[in-house]
Amino acid sequence: MTKLPSKIETWQMVALGKMKRATIDVPQLKTGEVLVEIAGCGICYNDHAVFYGEIPTRAVMPRTLGHEISGTIVDGDAKLVGQEVIIPPAMPCHNCPICKAGRENRCLSAKIPGYSMDIYGGNSSHIVVPSADLCYIKERKGIPLSHLAVVADAVASTYQAAKRADVQPGDMVIIIGATGGAGVYATQVCAAMGAKEVIGIARNEERLQRALKFGATHVISSQNKTAKEVLAEFYSYCMSKKLSPYYGWKIFEWSGTAAGQEIALELLPYIGKLVVAGCGTHKNEFSLSRLMTLEADIIGSWACRPKYYPEILNMVLSGTIQIEPFIKTMPMSQIKKAYEDAHRGGLTQRIVLIPDFN
Ligand SMILES: [Zn+2]
Ligand SMILES: [Zn+2]
Structure with a gap:
Protein backbone atom coordinates (compact mmCIF):
# COMPACT_ATOMS: atom_id res chain seq x y z
CA MET A 1 0.00 0.00 0.00
CA THR A 2 1.39 3.36 -1.01
CA LYS A 3 1.84 5.78 1.83
CA LEU A 4 -0.53 8.71 1.41
CA PRO A 5 1.25 12.05 1.21
CA SER A 6 0.40 14.84 3.62
CA LYS A 7 1.79 17.40 1.13
CA ILE A 8 2.38 17.69 -2.61
CA GLU A 9 5.95 18.32 -3.71
CA THR A 10 6.12 20.48 -6.80
CA TRP A 11 8.02 22.78 -9.13
CA GLN A 12 6.16 26.08 -9.36
CA MET A 13 6.39 28.75 -12.02
CA VAL A 14 6.83 31.85 -9.84
CA ALA A 15 7.44 34.43 -12.61
CA LEU A 16 8.17 34.42 -16.35
CA GLY A 17 11.19 32.16 -16.86
CA LYS A 18 11.46 31.38 -13.12
CA MET A 19 10.75 28.05 -11.45
CA LYS A 20 11.01 27.14 -7.74
CA ARG A 21 10.70 24.02 -5.63
CA ALA A 22 7.68 24.19 -3.29
CA THR A 23 5.56 22.10 -0.94
CA ILE A 24 1.81 22.65 -1.17
CA ASP A 25 -1.30 21.24 0.49
CA VAL A 26 -3.14 18.22 -0.84
CA PRO A 27 -6.60 19.59 -1.69
CA GLN A 28 -9.56 17.96 0.09
CA LEU A 29 -10.89 15.18 -2.16
CA LYS A 30 -14.45 15.91 -3.33
CA THR A 31 -16.90 13.23 -4.45
CA GLY A 32 -15.70 11.74 -7.72
CA GLU A 33 -12.14 12.92 -7.26
CA VAL A 34 -8.99 10.87 -6.83
CA LEU A 35 -5.41 11.57 -5.85
CA VAL A 36 -2.91 10.46 -8.51
CA GLU A 37 0.75 9.81 -7.82
CA ILE A 38 2.45 11.17 -10.94
CA ALA A 39 4.72 8.77 -12.85
CA GLY A 40 5.60 11.07 -15.75
CA CYS A 41 4.79 14.53 -17.08
CA GLY A 42 5.66 15.44 -20.67
CA ILE A 43 6.79 18.91 -21.70
CA CYS A 44 4.47 20.35 -24.34
CA TYR A 45 5.08 23.41 -26.52
CA ASN A 46 2.44 25.28 -24.52
CA ASP A 47 4.31 24.72 -21.26
CA HIS A 48 7.58 26.32 -22.28
CA ALA A 49 5.84 28.95 -24.43
CA VAL A 50 3.85 30.06 -21.37
CA PHE A 51 6.89 29.75 -19.09
CA TYR A 52 8.99 32.02 -21.28
CA GLY A 53 6.11 34.42 -22.01
CA GLU A 54 5.68 33.60 -25.69
CA ILE A 55 2.03 32.85 -25.09
CA PRO A 56 0.32 35.36 -22.81
CA THR A 57 -1.44 33.85 -19.83
CA ARG A 58 -3.83 35.27 -17.27
CA ALA A 59 -3.48 32.35 -14.90
CA VAL A 60 -2.31 32.86 -11.34
CA MET A 61 1.28 32.67 -10.20
CA PRO A 62 2.83 30.89 -8.48
CA ARG A 63 1.41 27.75 -10.02
CA THR A 64 2.60 24.45 -11.41
CA LEU A 65 2.74 23.84 -15.16
CA GLY A 66 2.42 20.44 -16.87
CA HIS A 67 -0.67 18.85 -18.42
CA GLU A 68 0.63 15.64 -20.03
CA ILE A 69 0.40 13.23 -17.14
CA SER A 70 0.35 9.53 -16.32
CA GLY A 71 0.29 7.99 -12.86
CA THR A 72 -1.31 5.74 -10.27
CA ILE A 73 -4.43 6.45 -8.20
CA VAL A 74 -3.45 6.40 -4.52
CA ALA A 101 -22.84 19.36 -28.62
CA GLY A 102 -20.22 16.60 -28.42
CA ARG A 103 -17.36 19.09 -28.45
CA GLU A 104 -16.44 18.53 -24.80
CA ASN A 105 -12.70 18.69 -25.45
CA ARG A 106 -13.22 22.44 -25.93
CA CYS A 107 -15.46 22.86 -22.84
CA LEU A 108 -14.84 26.31 -21.38
CA SER A 109 -15.19 24.93 -17.85
CA ALA A 110 -12.79 22.05 -18.46
CA LYS A 111 -10.27 21.21 -15.77
CA ILE A 112 -6.81 21.62 -17.30
CA PRO A 113 -3.81 20.79 -15.11
CA GLY A 114 -1.38 23.70 -15.09
CA TYR A 115 -3.98 26.15 -16.42
CA SER A 116 -7.43 26.02 -14.91
CA MET A 117 -6.90 23.96 -11.75
CA ASP A 118 -5.83 26.77 -9.48
CA ILE A 119 -2.15 26.24 -8.58
CA TYR A 120 -2.09 22.54 -9.43
CA GLY A 121 -0.30 20.96 -12.37
CA GLY A 122 1.71 18.00 -13.57
CA ASN A 123 5.24 19.02 -12.56
CA SER A 124 4.50 17.59 -9.12
CA SER A 125 4.57 14.45 -7.03
CA HIS A 126 0.74 14.20 -6.99
CA ILE A 127 -2.40 15.78 -8.42
CA VAL A 128 -6.13 15.61 -7.59
CA VAL A 129 -8.38 15.04 -10.63
CA PRO A 130 -11.94 13.86 -11.37
CA SER A 131 -11.97 10.10 -11.91
CA ALA A 132 -14.70 10.07 -14.57
CA ASP A 133 -12.63 10.99 -17.59
CA LEU A 134 -9.38 9.24 -16.73
CA CYS A 135 -8.07 6.65 -19.17
CA TYR A 136 -7.58 3.43 -17.18
CA ILE A 137 -4.61 1.28 -18.19
CA LYS A 138 -5.35 -2.43 -17.80
CA GLU A 139 -1.94 -3.61 -19.01
CA ARG A 140 1.09 -1.79 -20.32
CA LYS A 141 2.80 -4.42 -22.52
CA GLY A 142 6.17 -3.50 -21.05
CA ILE A 143 5.86 0.23 -21.76
CA PRO A 144 6.87 2.20 -18.65
CA LEU A 145 3.92 4.05 -17.09
CA SER A 146 5.89 7.32 -17.24
CA HIS A 147 6.25 7.04 -21.04
CA LEU A 148 2.48 6.74 -21.45
CA ALA A 149 2.25 10.37 -20.32
CA VAL A 150 2.76 11.42 -23.97
CA VAL A 151 -0.48 9.64 -24.87
CA ASP A 171 -7.61 9.26 -47.88
CA MET A 172 -4.78 11.47 -49.09
CA VAL A 173 -3.14 13.28 -46.22
CA ILE A 174 -0.39 15.85 -45.75
CA ILE A 175 1.25 16.44 -42.37
CA ILE A 176 3.13 19.72 -42.02
CA GLY A 177 5.52 19.62 -39.07
CA ALA A 178 5.70 15.85 -39.46
CA THR A 179 8.90 15.55 -37.43
CA GLY A 180 7.80 17.62 -34.40
CA GLY A 181 6.54 16.60 -30.97
CA ALA A 182 3.02 15.82 -32.21
CA GLY A 183 3.78 15.44 -35.92
CA VAL A 184 5.61 12.14 -35.33
CA GLY A 200 5.31 14.48 -44.35
CA ILE A 201 6.61 18.02 -44.71
CA ALA A 202 9.26 19.51 -42.40
CA ARG A 203 12.69 21.08 -42.55
CA ASN A 204 15.08 18.49 -41.15
CA GLU A 205 16.05 15.91 -43.78
CA GLU A 206 17.34 13.34 -41.31
CA ARG A 207 14.18 13.40 -39.22
CA LEU A 208 12.05 13.29 -42.38
CA GLN A 209 13.78 10.03 -43.29
CA ARG A 210 12.76 8.73 -39.85
CA ALA A 211 9.15 9.70 -40.60
CA LEU A 212 9.18 7.24 -43.52
CA LYS A 213 9.47 4.44 -40.95
CA PHE A 214 6.55 5.82 -38.95
CA GLY A 215 3.60 6.22 -41.26
CA ALA A 216 4.79 8.68 -43.93
CA THR A 217 4.62 7.35 -47.50
CA HIS A 218 6.65 10.26 -48.88
CA VAL A 219 8.47 13.26 -47.44
CA ILE A 220 9.27 16.75 -48.69
CA SER A 221 11.88 18.95 -47.04
CA SER A 222 10.80 22.57 -46.78
CA GLN A 223 14.28 23.76 -45.76
CA ASN A 224 15.19 26.98 -47.62
CA LYS A 225 12.13 26.64 -49.88
CA THR A 226 9.24 28.98 -50.53
CA ALA A 227 5.69 27.67 -50.17
CA LYS A 228 5.41 27.73 -53.97
CA GLU A 229 8.55 25.58 -54.31
CA VAL A 230 7.09 23.05 -51.85
CA LEU A 231 3.85 23.08 -53.88
CA ALA A 232 5.85 22.37 -57.07
CA GLU A 233 7.53 19.37 -55.39
CA PHE A 234 4.18 18.12 -54.17
CA TYR A 235 2.79 18.39 -57.73
CA SER A 236 5.70 16.45 -59.22
CA TYR A 237 5.31 13.67 -56.62
CA CYS A 238 1.57 13.45 -57.40
CA MET A 239 2.33 13.22 -61.13
CA SER A 240 4.87 10.44 -60.53
CA LYS A 241 2.24 8.49 -58.55
CA LYS A 242 -0.63 9.36 -60.91
CA LEU A 243 -2.48 11.12 -58.10
CA SER A 244 -4.38 14.36 -58.50
CA PRO A 245 -2.88 17.20 -56.44
CA TYR A 246 -5.92 19.35 -57.22
CA TYR A 247 -8.64 18.05 -54.92
CA GLY A 248 -9.55 16.21 -51.76
CA TRP A 249 -6.30 16.29 -49.77
CA LYS A 250 -6.59 16.59 -46.00
CA ILE A 251 -3.84 18.80 -44.63
CA PHE A 252 -2.74 18.93 -41.00
CA GLU A 253 -0.71 21.92 -39.86
CA TRP A 254 1.23 20.85 -36.77
CA SER A 255 4.22 23.19 -36.91
CA GLY A 256 2.46 26.32 -35.64
CA THR A 257 5.02 28.33 -37.62
CA ALA A 258 4.45 31.10 -40.17
CA ALA A 259 6.30 29.08 -42.82
CA GLY A 260 4.33 25.90 -42.11
CA GLN A 261 0.98 27.68 -42.18
CA GLU A 262 1.89 29.41 -45.43
CA ILE A 263 2.65 26.04 -47.01
CA ALA A 264 -0.64 24.63 -45.69
CA LEU A 265 -2.65 27.46 -47.25
CA GLU A 266 -0.73 27.16 -50.52
CA LEU A 267 -1.43 23.41 -50.74
CA LEU A 268 -5.15 23.63 -49.88
CA PRO A 269 -6.98 22.07 -52.85
CA TYR A 270 -10.58 21.86 -54.10
CA ILE A 271 -12.90 20.29 -51.51
CA GLY A 272 -9.81 19.94 -49.31
CA LYS A 273 -9.63 20.21 -45.55
CA LEU A 274 -7.04 22.05 -43.53
CA VAL A 275 -6.89 21.19 -39.84
CA VAL A 276 -4.94 23.77 -37.85
CA ALA A 277 -3.55 21.98 -34.83
CA GLY A 278 -0.13 23.57 -34.25
CA CYS A 279 0.20 26.38 -31.76
CA GLY A 280 1.68 29.77 -32.67
CA THR A 281 0.94 33.47 -32.30
CA HIS A 282 1.58 35.23 -35.61
CA LYS A 283 -1.01 36.32 -38.19
CA ASN A 284 -1.44 35.05 -41.74
CA GLU A 285 -2.39 36.67 -44.98
CA PHE A 286 -4.83 34.65 -47.06
CA SER A 287 -7.65 35.43 -49.45
CA LEU A 288 -10.63 33.95 -47.60
CA SER A 289 -12.70 33.99 -50.78
CA THR A 329 13.05 10.96 -19.82
CA MET A 330 14.70 13.35 -17.39
CA PRO A 331 14.45 13.53 -13.58
CA MET A 332 12.04 16.29 -12.55
CA SER A 333 14.84 17.83 -10.45
CA GLN A 334 16.37 18.87 -13.80
CA ILE A 335 13.19 20.69 -14.83
CA LYS A 336 14.89 24.04 -15.45
CA LYS A 337 17.35 22.51 -17.91
CA ALA A 338 14.55 20.44 -19.46
CA TYR A 339 12.43 23.55 -20.11
CA GLU A 340 15.47 25.35 -21.55
CA ASP A 341 16.23 22.40 -23.84
CA ALA A 342 12.62 22.12 -25.00
CA HIS A 343 12.41 25.86 -25.59
CA ARG A 344 15.66 26.01 -27.57
CA GLY A 345 14.08 23.51 -29.98
CA GLY A 346 15.74 20.99 -32.25
CA LEU A 347 15.13 18.07 -29.85
CA THR A 348 14.51 14.78 -31.64
CA GLN A 349 12.56 13.43 -28.67
CA ARG A 350 9.91 14.81 -26.35
CA ILE A 351 11.03 15.20 -22.74
CA VAL A 352 9.05 13.37 -20.06
CA LEU A 353 9.89 14.47 -16.51
CA ILE A 354 9.98 11.80 -13.81
CA PRO A 355 9.20 13.06 -10.29
CA ASP A 356 12.21 12.53 -7.99
CA PHE A 357 11.32 14.53 -4.90
CA ASN A 358 12.34 11.92 -2.33
ZN1 LIG B 1 -0.10 20.41 -24.63
ZN1 LIG C 1 -18.71 21.66 -20.56
Whole structure:
Protein backbone atom coordinates (compact mmCIF):
# COMPACT_ATOMS: atom_id res chain seq x y z
CA MET A 1 0.00 0.00 0.00
CA THR A 2 1.39 3.36 -1.01
CA LYS A 3 1.84 5.78 1.83
CA LEU A 4 -0.53 8.71 1.41
CA PRO A 5 1.25 12.05 1.21
CA SER A 6 0.40 14.84 3.62
CA LYS A 7 1.79 17.40 1.13
CA ILE A 8 2.38 17.69 -2.61
CA GLU A 9 5.95 18.32 -3.71
CA THR A 10 6.12 20.48 -6.80
CA TRP A 11 8.02 22.78 -9.13
CA GLN A 12 6.16 26.08 -9.36
CA MET A 13 6.39 28.75 -12.02
CA VAL A 14 6.83 31.85 -9.84
CA ALA A 15 7.44 34.43 -12.61
CA LEU A 16 8.17 34.42 -16.35
CA GLY A 17 11.19 32.16 -16.86
CA LYS A 18 11.46 31.38 -13.12
CA MET A 19 10.75 28.05 -11.45
CA LYS A 20 11.01 27.14 -7.74
CA ARG A 21 10.70 24.02 -5.63
CA ALA A 22 7.68 24.19 -3.29
CA THR A 23 5.56 22.10 -0.94
CA ILE A 24 1.81 22.65 -1.17
CA ASP A 25 -1.30 21.24 0.49
CA VAL A 26 -3.14 18.22 -0.84
CA PRO A 27 -6.60 19.59 -1.69
CA GLN A 28 -9.56 17.96 0.09
CA LEU A 29 -10.89 15.18 -2.16
CA LYS A 30 -14.45 15.91 -3.33
CA THR A 31 -16.90 13.23 -4.45
CA GLY A 32 -15.70 11.74 -7.72
CA GLU A 33 -12.14 12.92 -7.26
CA VAL A 34 -8.99 10.87 -6.83
CA LEU A 35 -5.41 11.57 -5.85
CA VAL A 36 -2.91 10.46 -8.51
CA GLU A 37 0.75 9.81 -7.82
CA ILE A 38 2.45 11.17 -10.94
CA ALA A 39 4.72 8.77 -12.85
CA GLY A 40 5.60 11.07 -15.75
CA CYS A 41 4.79 14.53 -17.08
CA GLY A 42 5.66 15.44 -20.67
CA ILE A 43 6.79 18.91 -21.70
CA CYS A 44 4.47 20.35 -24.34
CA TYR A 45 5.08 23.41 -26.52
CA ASN A 46 2.44 25.28 -24.52
CA ASP A 47 4.31 24.72 -21.26
CA HIS A 48 7.58 26.32 -22.28
CA ALA A 49 5.84 28.95 -24.43
CA VAL A 50 3.85 30.06 -21.37
CA PHE A 51 6.89 29.75 -19.09
CA TYR A 52 8.99 32.02 -21.28
CA GLY A 53 6.11 34.42 -22.01
CA GLU A 54 5.68 33.60 -25.69
CA ILE A 55 2.03 32.85 -25.09
CA PRO A 56 0.32 35.36 -22.81
CA THR A 57 -1.44 33.85 -19.83
CA ARG A 58 -3.83 35.27 -17.27
CA ALA A 59 -3.48 32.35 -14.90
CA VAL A 60 -2.31 32.86 -11.34
CA MET A 61 1.28 32.67 -10.20
CA PRO A 62 2.83 30.89 -8.48
CA ARG A 63 1.41 27.75 -10.02
CA THR A 64 2.60 24.45 -11.41
CA LEU A 65 2.74 23.84 -15.16
CA GLY A 66 2.42 20.44 -16.87
CA HIS A 67 -0.67 18.85 -18.42
CA GLU A 68 0.63 15.64 -20.03
CA ILE A 69 0.40 13.23 -17.14
CA SER A 70 0.35 9.53 -16.32
CA GLY A 71 0.29 7.99 -12.86
CA THR A 72 -1.31 5.74 -10.27
CA ILE A 73 -4.43 6.45 -8.20
CA VAL A 74 -3.45 6.40 -4.52
CA ASP A 75 -6.51 7.86 -2.81
CA GLY A 76 -10.25 8.31 -3.41
CA ASP A 77 -12.79 5.64 -4.41
CA ALA A 78 -11.39 2.39 -2.94
CA LYS A 79 -12.27 0.49 -6.15
CA LEU A 80 -9.97 2.77 -8.12
CA VAL A 81 -6.98 2.89 -5.78
CA GLY A 82 -3.99 1.17 -7.36
CA GLN A 83 -5.17 1.70 -10.94
CA GLU A 84 -2.78 3.21 -13.46
CA VAL A 85 -4.15 6.08 -15.51
CA ILE A 86 -3.53 8.61 -18.23
CA ILE A 87 -4.98 12.04 -17.38
CA PRO A 88 -6.57 13.82 -20.36
CA PRO A 89 -5.37 17.44 -20.35
CA ALA A 90 -8.92 18.76 -20.81
CA MET A 91 -11.42 17.20 -18.39
CA PRO A 92 -14.84 18.59 -19.39
CA CYS A 93 -17.80 19.63 -17.23
CA HIS A 94 -20.17 17.40 -19.28
CA ASN A 95 -22.95 19.83 -18.46
CA CYS A 96 -22.66 22.86 -20.75
CA PRO A 97 -23.95 23.42 -24.31
CA ILE A 98 -20.44 22.82 -25.73
CA CYS A 99 -20.21 19.47 -23.96
CA LYS A 100 -23.77 18.59 -25.01
CA ALA A 101 -22.84 19.36 -28.62
CA GLY A 102 -20.22 16.60 -28.42
CA ARG A 103 -17.36 19.09 -28.45
CA GLU A 104 -16.44 18.53 -24.80
CA ASN A 105 -12.70 18.69 -25.45
CA ARG A 106 -13.22 22.44 -25.93
CA CYS A 107 -15.46 22.86 -22.84
CA LEU A 108 -14.84 26.31 -21.38
CA SER A 109 -15.19 24.93 -17.85
CA ALA A 110 -12.79 22.05 -18.46
CA LYS A 111 -10.27 21.21 -15.77
CA ILE A 112 -6.81 21.62 -17.30
CA PRO A 113 -3.81 20.79 -15.11
CA GLY A 114 -1.38 23.70 -15.09
CA TYR A 115 -3.98 26.15 -16.42
CA SER A 116 -7.43 26.02 -14.91
CA MET A 117 -6.90 23.96 -11.75
CA ASP A 118 -5.83 26.77 -9.48
CA ILE A 119 -2.15 26.24 -8.58
CA TYR A 120 -2.09 22.54 -9.43
CA GLY A 121 -0.30 20.96 -12.37
CA GLY A 122 1.71 18.00 -13.57
CA ASN A 123 5.24 19.02 -12.56
CA SER A 124 4.50 17.59 -9.12
CA SER A 125 4.57 14.45 -7.03
CA HIS A 126 0.74 14.20 -6.99
CA ILE A 127 -2.40 15.78 -8.42
CA VAL A 128 -6.13 15.61 -7.59
CA VAL A 129 -8.38 15.04 -10.63
CA PRO A 130 -11.94 13.86 -11.37
CA SER A 131 -11.97 10.10 -11.91
CA ALA A 132 -14.70 10.07 -14.57
CA ASP A 133 -12.63 10.99 -17.59
CA LEU A 134 -9.38 9.24 -16.73
CA CYS A 135 -8.07 6.65 -19.17
CA TYR A 136 -7.58 3.43 -17.18
CA ILE A 137 -4.61 1.28 -18.19
CA LYS A 138 -5.35 -2.43 -17.80
CA GLU A 139 -1.94 -3.61 -19.01
CA ARG A 140 1.09 -1.79 -20.32
CA LYS A 141 2.80 -4.42 -22.52
CA GLY A 142 6.17 -3.50 -21.05
CA ILE A 143 5.86 0.23 -21.76
CA PRO A 144 6.87 2.20 -18.65
CA LEU A 145 3.92 4.05 -17.09
CA SER A 146 5.89 7.32 -17.24
CA HIS A 147 6.25 7.04 -21.04
CA LEU A 148 2.48 6.74 -21.45
CA ALA A 149 2.25 10.37 -20.32
CA VAL A 150 2.76 11.42 -23.97
CA VAL A 151 -0.48 9.64 -24.87
CA ALA A 152 -2.35 12.26 -22.82
CA ASP A 153 -1.56 15.16 -25.10
CA ALA A 154 0.89 14.60 -27.99
CA VAL A 155 -0.66 11.36 -29.23
CA ALA A 156 -4.29 12.10 -28.32
CA SER A 157 -4.26 15.56 -29.97
CA THR A 158 -3.24 14.02 -33.29
CA TYR A 159 -6.05 11.48 -33.00
CA GLN A 160 -8.56 14.25 -32.28
CA ALA A 161 -7.27 16.22 -35.30
CA ALA A 162 -7.65 13.16 -37.54
CA LYS A 163 -11.22 12.74 -36.25
CA ARG A 164 -11.94 16.42 -36.96
CA ALA A 165 -10.84 15.81 -40.56
CA ASP A 166 -12.82 12.54 -40.66
CA VAL A 167 -9.82 10.60 -41.97
CA GLN A 168 -11.03 7.50 -43.80
CA PRO A 169 -9.34 4.51 -45.46
CA GLY A 170 -7.97 5.58 -48.83
CA ASP A 171 -7.61 9.26 -47.88
CA MET A 172 -4.78 11.47 -49.09
CA VAL A 173 -3.14 13.28 -46.22
CA ILE A 174 -0.39 15.85 -45.75
CA ILE A 175 1.25 16.44 -42.37
CA ILE A 176 3.13 19.72 -42.02
CA GLY A 177 5.52 19.62 -39.07
CA ALA A 178 5.70 15.85 -39.46
CA THR A 179 8.90 15.55 -37.43
CA GLY A 180 7.80 17.62 -34.40
CA GLY A 181 6.54 16.60 -30.97
CA ALA A 182 3.02 15.82 -32.21
CA GLY A 183 3.78 15.44 -35.92
CA VAL A 184 5.61 12.14 -35.33
CA TYR A 185 2.31 10.73 -34.06
CA ALA A 186 0.14 12.49 -36.67
CA THR A 187 1.79 10.48 -39.48
CA GLN A 188 1.28 7.23 -37.54
CA VAL A 189 -2.33 7.99 -36.59
CA CYS A 190 -3.36 8.87 -40.17
CA ALA A 191 -1.61 5.75 -41.50
CA ALA A 192 -3.37 3.67 -38.84
CA MET A 193 -6.72 5.13 -39.89
CA GLY A 194 -6.05 3.86 -43.40
CA ALA A 195 -4.83 6.94 -45.25
CA LYS A 196 -3.36 5.80 -48.58
CA GLU A 197 -0.91 8.66 -48.85
CA VAL A 198 0.68 10.40 -45.86
CA ILE A 199 3.07 13.07 -47.06
CA GLY A 200 5.31 14.48 -44.35
CA ILE A 201 6.61 18.02 -44.71
CA ALA A 202 9.26 19.51 -42.40
CA ARG A 203 12.69 21.08 -42.55
CA ASN A 204 15.08 18.49 -41.15
CA GLU A 205 16.05 15.91 -43.78
CA GLU A 206 17.34 13.34 -41.31
CA ARG A 207 14.18 13.40 -39.22
CA LEU A 208 12.05 13.29 -42.38
CA GLN A 209 13.78 10.03 -43.29
CA ARG A 210 12.76 8.73 -39.85
CA ALA A 211 9.15 9.70 -40.60
CA LEU A 212 9.18 7.24 -43.52
CA LYS A 213 9.47 4.44 -40.95
CA PHE A 214 6.55 5.82 -38.95
CA GLY A 215 3.60 6.22 -41.26
CA ALA A 216 4.79 8.68 -43.93
CA THR A 217 4.62 7.35 -47.50
CA HIS A 218 6.65 10.26 -48.88
CA VAL A 219 8.47 13.26 -47.44
CA ILE A 220 9.27 16.75 -48.69
CA SER A 221 11.88 18.95 -47.04
CA SER A 222 10.80 22.57 -46.78
CA GLN A 223 14.28 23.76 -45.76
CA ASN A 224 15.19 26.98 -47.62
CA LYS A 225 12.13 26.64 -49.88
CA THR A 226 9.24 28.98 -50.53
CA ALA A 227 5.69 27.67 -50.17
CA LYS A 228 5.41 27.73 -53.97
CA GLU A 229 8.55 25.58 -54.31
CA VAL A 230 7.09 23.05 -51.85
CA LEU A 231 3.85 23.08 -53.88
CA ALA A 232 5.85 22.37 -57.07
CA GLU A 233 7.53 19.37 -55.39
CA PHE A 234 4.18 18.12 -54.17
CA TYR A 235 2.79 18.39 -57.73
CA SER A 236 5.70 16.45 -59.22
CA TYR A 237 5.31 13.67 -56.62
CA CYS A 238 1.57 13.45 -57.40
CA MET A 239 2.33 13.22 -61.13
CA SER A 240 4.87 10.44 -60.53
CA LYS A 241 2.24 8.49 -58.55
CA LYS A 242 -0.63 9.36 -60.91
CA LEU A 243 -2.48 11.12 -58.10
CA SER A 244 -4.38 14.36 -58.50
CA PRO A 245 -2.88 17.20 -56.44
CA TYR A 246 -5.92 19.35 -57.22
CA TYR A 247 -8.64 18.05 -54.92
CA GLY A 248 -9.55 16.21 -51.76
CA TRP A 249 -6.30 16.29 -49.77
CA LYS A 250 -6.59 16.59 -46.00
CA ILE A 251 -3.84 18.80 -44.63
CA PHE A 252 -2.74 18.93 -41.00
CA GLU A 253 -0.71 21.92 -39.86
CA TRP A 254 1.23 20.85 -36.77
CA SER A 255 4.22 23.19 -36.91
CA GLY A 256 2.46 26.32 -35.64
CA THR A 257 5.02 28.33 -37.62
CA ALA A 258 4.45 31.10 -40.17
CA ALA A 259 6.30 29.08 -42.82
CA GLY A 260 4.33 25.90 -42.11
CA GLN A 261 0.98 27.68 -42.18
CA GLU A 262 1.89 29.41 -45.43
CA ILE A 263 2.65 26.04 -47.01
CA ALA A 264 -0.64 24.63 -45.69
CA LEU A 265 -2.65 27.46 -47.25
CA GLU A 266 -0.73 27.16 -50.52
CA LEU A 267 -1.43 23.41 -50.74
CA LEU A 268 -5.15 23.63 -49.88
CA PRO A 269 -6.98 22.07 -52.85
CA TYR A 270 -10.58 21.86 -54.10
CA ILE A 271 -12.90 20.29 -51.51
CA GLY A 272 -9.81 19.94 -49.31
CA LYS A 273 -9.63 20.21 -45.55
CA LEU A 274 -7.04 22.05 -43.53
CA VAL A 275 -6.89 21.19 -39.84
CA VAL A 276 -4.94 23.77 -37.85
CA ALA A 277 -3.55 21.98 -34.83
CA GLY A 278 -0.13 23.57 -34.25
CA CYS A 279 0.20 26.38 -31.76
CA GLY A 280 1.68 29.77 -32.67
CA THR A 281 0.94 33.47 -32.30
CA HIS A 282 1.58 35.23 -35.61
CA LYS A 283 -1.01 36.32 -38.19
CA ASN A 284 -1.44 35.05 -41.74
CA GLU A 285 -2.39 36.67 -44.98
CA PHE A 286 -4.83 34.65 -47.06
CA SER A 287 -7.65 35.43 -49.45
CA LEU A 288 -10.63 33.95 -47.60
CA SER A 289 -12.70 33.99 -50.78
CA ARG A 290 -10.42 31.27 -52.11
CA LEU A 291 -12.30 28.98 -49.73
CA MET A 292 -15.44 29.77 -51.70
CA THR A 293 -13.79 28.92 -55.02
CA LEU A 294 -12.23 25.75 -53.61
CA GLU A 295 -15.21 24.87 -51.45
CA ALA A 296 -12.58 23.90 -48.92
CA ASP A 297 -12.73 23.76 -45.12
CA ILE A 298 -10.33 25.22 -42.61
CA ILE A 299 -10.95 23.90 -39.11
CA GLY A 300 -9.22 23.99 -35.76
CA SER A 301 -8.48 21.09 -33.46
CA TRP A 302 -7.74 21.34 -29.76
CA ALA A 303 -6.88 18.64 -27.17
CA CYS A 304 -8.96 15.45 -27.34
CA ARG A 305 -12.32 14.07 -26.30
CA PRO A 306 -11.80 11.82 -23.23
CA LYS A 307 -14.00 9.13 -24.82
CA TYR A 308 -11.37 8.54 -27.53
CA TYR A 309 -8.59 7.58 -25.10
CA PRO A 310 -9.24 3.83 -24.74
CA GLU A 311 -9.00 3.44 -28.52
CA ILE A 312 -5.85 5.59 -28.67
CA LEU A 313 -4.25 3.59 -25.85
CA ASN A 314 -5.06 0.36 -27.72
CA MET A 315 -3.29 1.68 -30.80
CA VAL A 316 -0.20 2.40 -28.69
CA LEU A 317 -0.26 -0.93 -26.83
CA SER A 318 -0.73 -2.89 -30.06
CA GLY A 319 2.31 -1.11 -31.56
CA THR A 320 0.23 0.54 -34.30
CA ILE A 321 1.43 3.84 -32.87
CA GLN A 322 4.97 3.74 -31.51
CA ILE A 323 5.95 6.16 -28.78
CA GLU A 324 9.24 4.77 -27.46
CA PRO A 325 11.53 6.18 -30.22
CA PHE A 326 10.20 9.67 -29.57
CA ILE A 327 10.62 9.93 -25.80
CA LYS A 328 13.49 11.04 -23.59
CA THR A 329 13.05 10.96 -19.82
CA MET A 330 14.70 13.35 -17.39
CA PRO A 331 14.45 13.53 -13.58
CA MET A 332 12.04 16.29 -12.55
CA SER A 333 14.84 17.83 -10.45
CA GLN A 334 16.37 18.87 -13.80
CA ILE A 335 13.19 20.69 -14.83
CA LYS A 336 14.89 24.04 -15.45
CA LYS A 337 17.35 22.51 -17.91
CA ALA A 338 14.55 20.44 -19.46
CA TYR A 339 12.43 23.55 -20.11
CA GLU A 340 15.47 25.35 -21.55
CA ASP A 341 16.23 22.40 -23.84
CA ALA A 342 12.62 22.12 -25.00
CA HIS A 343 12.41 25.86 -25.59
CA ARG A 344 15.66 26.01 -27.57
CA GLY A 345 14.08 23.51 -29.98
CA GLY A 346 15.74 20.99 -32.25
CA LEU A 347 15.13 18.07 -29.85
CA THR A 348 14.51 14.78 -31.64
CA GLN A 349 12.56 13.43 -28.67
CA ARG A 350 9.91 14.81 -26.35
CA ILE A 351 11.03 15.20 -22.74
CA VAL A 352 9.05 13.37 -20.06
CA LEU A 353 9.89 14.47 -16.51
CA ILE A 354 9.98 11.80 -13.81
CA PRO A 355 9.20 13.06 -10.29
CA ASP A 356 12.21 12.53 -7.99
CA PHE A 357 11.32 14.53 -4.90
CA ASN A 358 12.34 11.92 -2.33
ZN1 LIG B 1 -0.10 20.41 -24.63
ZN1 LIG C 1 -18.71 21.66 -20.56
